[in-house]
Amino acid sequence: MPEPTGRPGETIELTDVTKRYPGQAEPAVEAVSMVIPAGEVVVLVGPSGCGKTTTMKMINRLIEPTSGTITIGGTDVLTLDPDQHRRDIGYVIQQIGLFPHKRIEDNIGLMPKVLGWSRSRIRARVAELLELVGLPADYARRYPRELSGGQQQRVGVARALAADPSVMLMDEPFGATDPITRDHLQNEFLRLQREVRKTIVFVTHDFDEALKMGDRIAVLRPRSVIAQYDTPEAILAAPADDYVASFIGAGGQLKKLALLRLRDVELAPAPRAEGLPRIAVEATARDALDLMLGEGSDVVLVTDDFGDDATVIGSLDLRMVMGAAAGEAGNP
Amino acid sequence: MTAPIQARRPARAARGTGRPRWAGLLVRPALIVAGLLVLWLWTRGQRLDSIEARNVNGEVIGSQVLEHVELTLICTALTIAIAVPLGVAVSLSRSRVGRVVVLGLGNLGQAIPSVGLIVLLALVISIGVGTAVIALVAYAVLPVLRNTMVGIEGVDPVLTEAARGMGLSRLAVLFTVELPLAVPVILAGVRTALVLTVASAPLAALIDGGGLGEGLFTGLSLNRPVISVTFGVLVAALALFADWLGLLAEMFLRPKGM
Amino acid sequence: MTFAEYLRENWITIVNDTILHFDVTLGAIAIAVVIGVGLGMLTYRHSTLAALATTTTGAFLTVPSVALLGVLIAPFGLGVLPVLVALVVYALLPITRNTIVGLQEVDPAVVEAGRGMGLSRTRVLWDLRLPLAWPVIFAGVRVSTQIIIGIAAIGAWVQGPGLGNQIFDGLGRFGGANSLNQVLTGTLGIILLALLFDLALAGVARLTTSRGIRA
Numbered sequence: 001m002p003e004p005t006g007r008p009g010e011t012i013e014l015t016d017v018t019k020r021y022p023g024q025a026e027p028a029v030e031a032v033s034m035v036i037p038a039g040e041v042v043v044l045v046g047p048s049g050c051g052k053t054t055t056m057k058m059i060n061r062l063i064e065p066t067s068g069t070i071t072i073g074g075t076d077v078l079t080l081d082p083d084q085h086r087r088d089i090g091y092v093i094q095q096i097g098l099f100p101h102k103r104i105e106d107n108i109g110l111m112p113k114v115l116g117w118s119r120s121r122i123r124a125r126v127a128e129l130l131e132l133v134g135l136p137a138d139y140a141r142r143y144p145r146e147l148s149g150g151q152q153q154r155v156g157v158a159r160a161l162a163a164d165p166s167v168m169l170m171d172e173p174f175g176a177t178d179p180i181t182r183d184h185l186q187n188e189f190l191r192l193q194r195e196v197r198k199t200i201v202f203v204t205h206d207f208d209e210a211l212k213m214g215d216r217i218a219v220l221r222p223r224s225v226i227a228q229y230d231t232p233e234a235i236l237a238a239p240a241d242d243y244v245a246s247f248i249g250a251g252g253q254l255k256k257l258a259l260l261r262l263r264d265v266e267l268a269p270a271p272r273a274e275g276l277p278r279i280a281v282e283a284t285a286r287d288a289l290d291l292m293l294g295e296g297s298d299v300v301l302v303t304d305d306f307g308d309d310a311t312v313i314g315s316l317d318l319r320m321v322m323g324a325a326a327g328e329a330g331n332p
Numbered sequence: 333m334t335a336p337i338q339a340r341r342p343a344r345a346a347r348g349t350g351r352p353r354w355a356g357l358l359v360r361p362a363l364i365v366a367g368l369l370v371l372w373l374w375t376r377g378q379r380l381d382s383i384e385a386r387n388v389n390g391e392v393i394g395s396q397v398l399e400h401v402e403l404t405l406i407c408t409a410l411t412i413a414i415a416v417p418l419g420v421a422v423s424l425s426r427s428r429v430g431r432v433v434v435l436g437l438g439n440l441g442q443a444i445p446s447v448g449l450i451v452l453l454a455l456v457i458s459i460g461v462g463t464a465v466i467a468l469v470a471y472a473v474l475p476v477l478r479n480t481m482v483g484i485e486g487v488d489p490v491l492t493e494a495a496r497g498m499g500l501s502r503l504a505v506l507f508t509v510e511l512p513l514a515v516p517v518i519l520a521g522v523r524t525a526l527v528l529t530v531a532s533a534p535l536a537a538l539i540d541g542g543g544l545g546e547g548l549f550t551g552l553s554l555n556r557p558v559i560s561v562t563f564g565v566l567v568a569a570l571a572l573f574a575d576w577l578g579l580l581a582e583m584f585l586r587p588k589g590m
Numbered sequence: 591m592t593f594a595e596y597l598r599e600n601w602i603t604i605v606n607d608t609i610l611h612f613d614v615t616l617g618a619i620a621i622a623v624v625i626g627v628g629l630g631m632l633t634y635r636h637s638t639l640a641a642l643a644t645t646t647t648g649a650f651l652t653v654p655s656v657a658l659l660g661v662l663i664a665p666f667g668l669g670v671l672p673v674l675v676a677l678v679v680y681a682l683l684p685i686t687r688n689t690i691v692g693l694q695e696v697d698p699a700v701v702e703a704g705r706g707m708g709l710s711r712t713r714v715l716w717d718l719r720l721p722l723a724w725p726v727i728f729a730g731v732r733v734s735t736q737i738i739i740g741i742a743a744i745g746a747w748v749q750g751p752g753l754g755n756q757i758f759d760g761l762g763r764f765g766g767a768n769s770l771n772q773v774l775t776g777t778l779g780i781i782l783l784a785l786l787f788d789l790a791l792a793g794v795a796r797l798t799t800s801r802g803i804r805a
Contacts, residue, residue: 060497062493062496062497083499083500083501084499085499086496086497086498086499087498087499088499089497089499091494091497091498093490093493093494093497095490096490096494097488097490097491097493097494097495098494099491099494099495099508099509099513100491100513100587100589100590101512101513101587101588101589101590102589103589110498110500110508111498111499111500114499114500114504143588143589143590144589145589145590146589159498160498169497440781440785442736442737442740442784443736443739443740443780443781443784443785443788444740444777444780444781445739445740445741445743445744445754445757445776445777445780445781446740446744447743447744447754447757447758448743448757448773448776448777448780449777451757451760451761451773452770452773452774452777454764455760455764455765455769455770455773456770459764527652530654531652531653531654531655531656531657532654534654534656534657535656535744538761545656548656548657548660549656549747551660552659552660552663552747552748553747555663555668557663557664560659560660560661560663560664561660561661561664563657563660564656564657564658564659564660564661565657565661566657567654567656567657567660568652568653568654568657568658568661571652571653571654571657572649572652572653575652
């Protein structure tokens with residue numbers, strides 16, 4: 001694997017982490033303990049002001065914890081020099097924060113330059129990262145204001161990956177984009193993460209985004225108290241209490257379908273019938289249901305790939321989809 | 333004198349690639365040359381008496397212009413050398429007292445009559461170029477100091493947080509993010525200081541500091557309009573030219589991409 | 591003689607100079623408000639004209655005061671007149687620019703509401719734009735005042751009125767018994783006058799700004 005995937009993620013462990021601001025009666029974050037497994041995306045989700053961003057910023061010490069310990073790969077981060085420590089952590093924020101006076105290549109190449117990489121190595125790295133985030137190579141010479149919001153955020157992700165960190169912190173990274181761009185960026189990011197396998201802490205207030213992005217989700221109450229910390233499927237199937245259930249809201253069953261990939265469903269043999277709607281095995285059960293309702297057909301053909309020349313590998317009917325929602329999703 | 337006005341000046345609308353309009357830039361020098369030409373024609377048409385002839389001639393004018401420019405350059409260089417580091421230090425220290433003192437002085441500085449300051453210093457120290465330099469620098473430091481602080485503090489906190497989040501040290505954030513982004517505001521302050529210095533430099537002549545003020549004040553005190561007009565126009569031309577140079581500097585030294 | 595003694599012995603002259611300094615500043619500001627606000631009202635709707643108005647008045651401000659006075663004595667002679675003209679010229683930019691900016695930046699929704707009610711363009715200008723822009727315009731007036739109050743000191747050189755006479759008298763008898771006292775009186779007097787003037791203008795700004803838009 002080339003450089004971006006060079007360093008695998010490391011496990012992050014928070015133990016009794018508390019943040020107390022002087023002059024405030026209640027702590028902003030109270031005794032949070034959690035293990036974020038290496039190479040996973042863990043989403044912190046909760047209402048605004050619940051302390052999720054504070055919790056995240058304590059990991060790269062933009063905010064210093066009042067008490068408790070944080071380790072990354074077994075090393076206590078509070079013993080490290082903060083600047084050195086942050087260089088090992090990618091940081092992506094909602095406002096992106098590209099430096100407007102620097103070209104894209106200089107934005108991405110800033111940390112490698114600080115770390116003393118050679119020019120040619122930096123240039124190669126920039127090209128590699130632009131490709132990784134799906135931007136044309138000639139964007140390197142542009143200035144941030146010449147890019148759209150979505151493109152800027154891709155550069156933001158590339159910049160965070162530049163020095164090949166083991167951990168990435170992402171604070172509502174796609175929050176400022178329109179729904180279509182957001183969906184696009186989310187998909188791209190999931191694809192990217194399959195390649196780079198970093199440990200990612202992802203903060204959002206959007207539960208649907210949490211379901212989509214997270215390998216695990218931590219639903220937070222005020223003061224960052226963990227209400228439930230589990231896989232999306234488990235949270236949907238068995239919300240710990242009313243608070244968690246209120247995030248899932250209406251349509252919990254549909255949300256489960258959106259998590260279920262067709263490749264994980266046992267398919268029926270393909271019928272001979274012509275003219276049935278087709279769907280790729282990469283799609284979700286929710287997509288299949290959409291297609292059935294849209295086409296007015298209670299059977300769809302499942303193909304091994306996108307496109308018209310893909311091979312049909314099975315079929316799916318309405319009853320199977322509903323069964324999947326009730327059974328499969330709850331126990332993956 | 334013009335610091336708050338400069339600071340209020342709305343950012344030039346960035347259209348497309350923001351290419352400067354070259355033709356527009358040439359209007360100012362053309363007007364200056366035209367003004368000087370008119371002055372030359374006018375003085376040639378006058379019958380000069382012996383006092384006037386002694387003051388309005390190429391040699392005297394040349395040496396005074398040279399002195400004036402020299403004085404201005406020295407003062408502006410000193411002003412920048414003092415004000416920018418000081419402004420950086422004050423804003424980095426995040427000291428509220430320092431801030432209030434500087435900004436308060438900045439407002440008060442406008443009200444200090446330059447002629448009073450320069451004569452006072454001459455009385456306290458001595459007459460001569462040295463004192464003139466001190467007075468002019470003291471007068472011009474405020475706008476640069478103020479704009480340096482305002483410029484650095486005006487940098488979007490998101491950018492400094494992004495930079496710190498990447499692991500840049502405090503000093504690295506200053507040099508790679510804050511200072512470059514503050515350049516336009518600092519330059520506006522420098523331009524103000526430059527014009528202020530050219531404009532106040534004639535007062536140096538009051539305390540034997542040389543420059544175009546010599547001819548100007550001679551003309552005023554002897555009530556010889558030919559002399560005062562000649563040197564007045566020269567000083568004005570120089571000030572407008574300095575301001576134009578400042579404008580060029582602002583256009584070319586501003587960080588690209590903004 | 592100590593500074594205090596000097597003040598005690600010469601207070602009549604000093605007060606007189608201060609009043610004259612105040613008068614010439616106030617007069618210049620009054621004229622500059624009429625010209626500057628008028629110029630702003632005439633040009634704010636046309637971006638080219640507005641730019642022309644601000645660059646021209648801006649160029650005036652770039653001309654050094656000593657130079658302008660030197661030129662102005664040719665047509666106006668010595669005395670109050672060249673000083674008054676010079677002060678008006680210097681006061682124009684902040685007032686004109688702030689008028690233009692203030693009038694332009696009035697919330698378009700307010701203007702549209704006014705126009706929609708059937709107010710004429712002139713009525714909208716007088717009843718809506720001008721009152722709403724007033725705080726901005728008045729901020730320009732305050733800046734102008736601070737600028738010209740110091741410049742007025744130089745006017746004494748062309749036999750103009752005001753505290754500048756203390757400074758130039760002191761300079762004239764350089765090193766003499768009271769030279770330092772005189773220059774100090776002139777300089778501090780102008781600073782004090784500027785502060786009081788600004789305070790007074792802040793009060794006027796408050797009184798003349800609609801209660802609904804006061805900060």
